[in-house]
Amino acid sequence: MADSSDERKRKAARERKRLSRANAAERRNSLGLSRVEIELPKAVNDQLEFLRHARGISGEAYTPSEYIKDLILNDAKQYQSQIAALGCCGKCKSPLPDGCEGTFQGDSECWRTRQSKELLL
Known part of the structure; x- marks a missing residue:
């Protein structure tokens, strides 16, 4: 009889935990929050x-x-x-950071050749 009671308690605890997680996820969603783990x-x-x-x-x-x-x-x-x-690229004169989208990459006047690295972290 005790085994059955213990099993019911564990099942009820699992259900409470499931509902708690669902409620927490719903709260995050309603606030526009997303969860990120690193x-x-x-x-x-x-x-x-x-x-x-x-x-x-x-x-x-x-x-x-x-x-x-x-x-x-x-x-x-x-x-x-x-x-x-940024302004415009010295080679294609297109607005940056898109510029020529790499068409002239490698050309010494193209922003993507050297200066694009300035945007890296």
């Missing part, structure tokens, strides 16, 4: 832990999600500034 080497994770505490000006550390979100937003701003400053 694996970091220990040295990088140690840097993340140090920096999220060091950058917490108010004395409270950023959460890993807040810190990574802010890094992405800051990089997006920097990228937009870089794109705005």
Whole structure:
């Protein structure tokens, strides 16, 4: 009789956990959030832990999600500034970063030959 009761408890716990996960996913979706999981080497994770505490000006550390979100937003701003400053390609005179889309890549006057690397992280 105890085995049957234990099994019912485990089954009920599994169902509660399933519902909890479904509710959490629904909440994330309703807020427009997506979940991203990353694996970091220990040295990088140690840097993340140090920096999220060091950058917490108010004395409270950023959460890993807040810190990574802010890094992405800051990089997006920097990228937009870089794109705005590009102008046109010296070879094809087309607006950058698309330019000739690689038609003249390798030509010394083509932006893609050398300067395109400036957009890399």
